[in-house]
Amino acid sequence: MKNFAMIGLSGYIAPRHLKAIKETNNNLVAALDKFDSVGIIDSYFPNADFFTEFERFDRHIEKLKRNQGLTIDYMSICTPNYLHDSHIRFALRSGANAICEKPLVLNPWNLDTLEDIEKETQKKVNTILQLRLHESIIALKQQIENGPKDKIYDVDLTYLTSRGHWYYTSWKGDSSKSGGIATNIGVHFYDMLAWVFGPLQNSLVHLHSHDRAAGYLEFKQARVRWFLSINEELLPLEAKEKGQRTYRSITVDGKEIEFSDGFFDLHTKSYKDIIDGKGFGLADAKPSVQLVHDIRNAELSPLKGAYHPLVKYPQMKHPFTNGH
Incomplete structure (x- = not known):
């Protein structure tokens, strides 16, 4: 079982990611969203810790690692497009692989820097191209x-x-x-x-x-x-x-x-491939x-x-x- 964190929980696409984490038999440990209308989480991971402030989420992820020895294996990112680049960087520097919705970034030159951070952290950026x-x-x-x-x-x-x-x-x-x-x-x-x-x-x-x-x-x-x-x-x-x-x-x-037809299980297929190293x-x-x-x-x-x-x-x- 892999440990997941998630940034962006209240939007349209987030339930497909929650479903994919659940259907691949993994666990959501913590989630962040500036909006608190996220009752959908109860259908999947009611015990996940939830935060509306980035600073507290950041601290929690760090405490899990230092105090409990709990590693976040993957961080799923379902935030507005212009925030993807920043949130991917945060995921990698937190020691997690990133799974980010499309578009991965808005500008092609951002990909070059992300590639450098991948090498520095030895973590991988994955995107959903369902x-x-x-x-x-x-x-x-x-x-x-x-x-x-x-x-x-x-x-x-x-x-x-x-x-x-x-x-x-x-x-x-x-x-x-x-x-x-x-x-x-x-x-x-x-x-x-x-x-x-x-x-x-x-x-x-x-x-x-x-x-x-x-x-x-x-x-x-x-x-x-x-x-x-x-x-x-x-x-x-x-x-x-x-x-x-x-x-x-x-x-x-x-x-x-x-x-x-055939769209509704593609995120789960994507997650399976990512966990198998084929993302x-x-x-x-x-x-x-x-x-x-x-x-x-x-x-x-x-x-x-x-x-x-x-x-x-x-x-x-x-x-x-x-x-x-």
């Missing part, structure tokens, strides 16, 4: 690997995941903290595309606003038109009729790749971190050649431009 573990995506990768090596596939990626007005008040609506739409909801798709179709060769950005982003990517074996949005107005009619607030679609040469580390995360950084800072390209058809859907005003 689409690489999805059966449909694995099957697609095998199909590409077994196909013609010189074939270039035409791919459309559409990911629509509705968010309400709360999004813009939270850290997620602040691009300096989240990295913007492409980073916050798209980074794992970019990782998956490079994993399946080979290294990135070219990137154009056609649109990047508060509620949507779109562009064109060329990988070694794919031409990709991509579109991401948090605006529910863009959901297709069939999704709205079913009451769905999320729509995912990947087509390869016009054929839909079905991967709507995804800094080098795995670097291409997608670099790409989202470049998308965030890119000048918009004119709508010529290949671009996603939803790019021309009418833009919506920012919900708070009316003075709220």
